[in-house]
Amino acid sequence: MHVHHLNCGSMRELGAVTLGDRELEPRPAVNHCLLVETDDGLVLVDTGFGMNDVRLGEATLGRSFVEMVAPRLDPEETAVRQVERLGFTRADVRHIVLTHLDVDHAGGLADFPRARVHVHEEELRAATGSNPLPPGTERYRSAHWAHGPAWVGYPASRAAGGETWFGFDAVRPLDGLPPDILLVPLGGHTRGHSGVAVRDSGGGREKWLLHAGDAYYFHGEMDPDEPVGHPELDAVQDSAEVDHALRLGNQARLRELVRLHGDEVSVFSAHDPWDLDRLSATTAPTAATAISTSTAAPAATEAGAGAGAGAGAGATADR
Numbered sequence: 001m002h003v004h005h006l007n008c009g010s011m012r013e014l015g016a017v018t019l020g021d022r023e024l025e026p027r028p029a030v031n032h033c034l035l036v037e038t039d040d041g042l043v044l045v046d047t048g049f050g051m052n053d054v055r056l057g058e059a060t061l062g063r064s065f066v067e068m069v070a071p072r073l074d075p076e077e078t079a080v081r082q083v084e085r086l087g088f089t090r091a092d093v094r095h096i097v098l099t100h101l102d103v104d105h106a107g108g109l110a111d112f113p114r115a116r117v118h119v120h121e122e123e124l125r126a127a128t129g130s131n132p133l134p135p136g137t138e139r140y141r142s143a144h145w146a147h148g149p150a151w152v153g154y155p156a157s158r159a160a161g162g163e164t165w166f167g168f169d170a171v172r173p174l175d176g177l178p179p180d181i182l183l184v185p186l187g188g189h190t191r192g193h194s195g196v197a198v199r200d201s202g203g204g205r206e207k208w209l210l211h212a213g214d215a216y217y218f219h220g221e222m223d224p225d226e227p228v229g230h231p232e233l234d235a236v237q238d239s240a241e242v243d244h245a246l247r248l249g250n251q252a253r254l255r256e257l258v259r260l261h262g263d264e265v266s267v268f269s270a271h272d273p274w275d276l277d278r279l280s281a282t283t284a285p286t287a288a289t290a291i292s293t294s295t296a297a298p299a300a301t302e303a304g305a306g307a308g309a310g311a312g313a314g315a316t317a318d319r
């Protein structure tokens with residue numbers, strides 16, 4: 001399966017940070033999504049911000065969220081526009097898999113109204129059920145599913161079965177999708193927060209990707225020996241958690257995954273712009289990409305279409 005790494009929504013700039021002997025430059029936070037080409041159409045992993053968010057801003061995203069993260073809300077960064085730039089149509093996206101239903105992950109759902117939406121059932125209950133979060137909590141926005149998505153929920157309890165994947169249990173293959181895409185429960189940030197594992201076989205390589213969503217925020221946290229957080233991101237993840245012990249436990253499990261299987265699995269989180277840069281650089285163009293961009297600066301457009309904030313601007317300029 002060929003995998004594209006997309007930034008579906010830039011946000012407030014993150015300050016420079018020192019990691020070992022490296023100095024990371026300031027970069028806007030991203031919404032790292034995956035677009036997976038399968039034999040049965042496209043699968044989108046997380047959706048970032050959608051066209052309704054671009055048009056309506058605070059009305060769909062909530063005022064406190066907009067003030068906190070300062071989303072750029074550029075229509076060219078939406079998943080649907082990027083799908084089209086890659087030479088596909090929105091109807092080609094048959095499935096969406098969500099790490100969770102927070103405002104910055106579910107914003108693009110309405111741009112793909114016919115897709116089946118796969119999510120942990122506990123997350124679905126927390127976001128859409130009859131037991132709402134305390135007043136003033138804006139993490140879930142019902143406007144994002146007002147169109148009535150075709151939800152497919154999955155249980156996370158060990159008692160309900162599931163598979164084992166690199167030491168993680170209660171892992172689920174997804175209905176109607178190949179066994180190369182799996183839902184990996186990683187609770188703590190939200191009730192039913194999950195990672196999404198995707199086996200990437202594009203460009204002649206074969207490696208698992210684990211989209212860890214908001215299970216952690218900064219790649220320095222995954223150093224198995226000396227984990228380092230990003231001060232601004234640490235403040236956000238501490239305030240957003242629903243289960244502290246579960247979140248930290250899952251971070252420890254992810255570090256063990258990196259330690260023991262880092263050569264077989266690339267782990268990344270949703271908002272780290274430096275991770276997106278690293279992984280975008282490994283994306284090879286597909287035939288569809290080459291066809292759709294053959295009339296306009298193919299090299300620059302191909303790199304930009306699959307890449308993040310910086311290179312994505314190049315792709316936009318070509319259109």
Ligand SMILES: [Zn+2]
Pocket residue numbers: 102104105214270271
């Ligand atoms: Zn998030």
